[in-house]
Amino acid sequence: MRLTLFNEGRLGLVDGDDLVDVTDRLAGPGTPGPAGALHRYIETAARDGAARLDVSGLPRVPLTEAVLRAPLPRPGKIVGAPVNYLDHKAEMEYSTSIADLGVFLKANSSVIGPGQDIVLPYTDKRTDQEGELGVVIGRTTSHVSAGEALDHVFGYTCVLDITVRSGEDRSTRKSFDTFTPLGPWVVTADEIPDPDSLDLRCDVGGTTRQRTNTADLIFGVRELIAYTSSVMTLHPGDVIATGTPAGVGPLSHGDRVVLDIERIGRLEVGVDGSRAAPYEQRPGRRSG
Structure with missing residues (x-):
């Protein structure tokens, strides 16, 4: 379904x-x-x-x-997988990957649906698109083995993990309102027997920026669920964003972002930079 x-x-x-x-x-x-x-x-x-x-x-x-x-407008939690493709590790010149970093949480208030706009917060800090496979948990899951992990999945969806390239912690840089486009629907797990073999493509402004297959994940879906559930209990409706491949890049006002994942569907959103402000004007800034 x-x-x-x-x-x-x-x-x-x-x-x-x-x-x-x-x-x-x-x-x-x-x-x-x-x-x-x-x-x-x-x-x-x-x-x-x-x-x-x-x-x-x-x-x-x-x-x-x-x-x-958005099929899940307020998931219980959104779990992110940092640096889960080797090509993305190389392009960002990271010395670590998910194996070293673990997972992080995004605010569930950051979710938007198809046809809505990503709102850029800053005029002078780069905000990037990150196209990802999303896993929707279907059963309460704690310390599940990789071999049994897919039995705990309800389905799959498209996720855009939008990210500001500033100095704050990942959970801050990725949790602005509108920073988790989700959809266009959830495809139940029975229709996707192997989530580690799906083509993924992300276009911005009509140009393909990201193209991969989920077979290239460092932690595949099974291993990622097993690892995450060893840290935190997963509940029905929680979403895991499995990580992004190489090709992340800056978004600009008026862009259209399209994420297409094999057997799942096409998620398209806009970009609105009309309310962006200089980074130094952000609330809570301290000088000196």
Whole structure:
């Protein structure tokens, strides 16, 4: 299944050129809250098992007429994998990789969906795109082995890990509002038997900047889940951004960023630099 949120937070299943509104069937009664209807379904599926879904008779909306939202607008947590491709390690001239650095956390308030804009914070600090495969956790996971890790995955999505090249800690530089575009949907794990064999391409302004296959990850998806779950318990709806390949580069006002991952889909967002300010004018700056 391909599941996403659309219009006013309805839960949609992609069926050909349509979105089938499965909110009432999968998310249950009542308001799902800020985490969204898909998050509620993932939690329900973890507890009660995935629903066998008959979509006959359910309302449909053409994809071209729907406004897609981030499928998980407020994940419980977003885990990042720094320096998880050797070519990215080389281009940034890092002496360390994920094996040395471990993982980091991004603020869940940084999530936006398809068609929205990345907002550049500074006029004089480079802000880069980083195209990544996203893993959505489906079961509470702690100290899982690499061999069993994929049994704990609900699905996969496209993630852009936007990053300011300044001096702060990674979690600060990557947690500005709008810095985690996510979508356009979550593809359930049964449709992707091997997440470590997916082509990934990221274009900015019509030019391809990043092209790789997830086979080149230093920590593959299985190993990354195993390592992360040895540090922190993962919960249904948590997202792991698996790391970015070589080709990161600066974003400018008016750019269109397109991330395309094989078997998952295409995530496209804009870039807005109209509110950017000089770095030295940031709140909390200390002189001397």
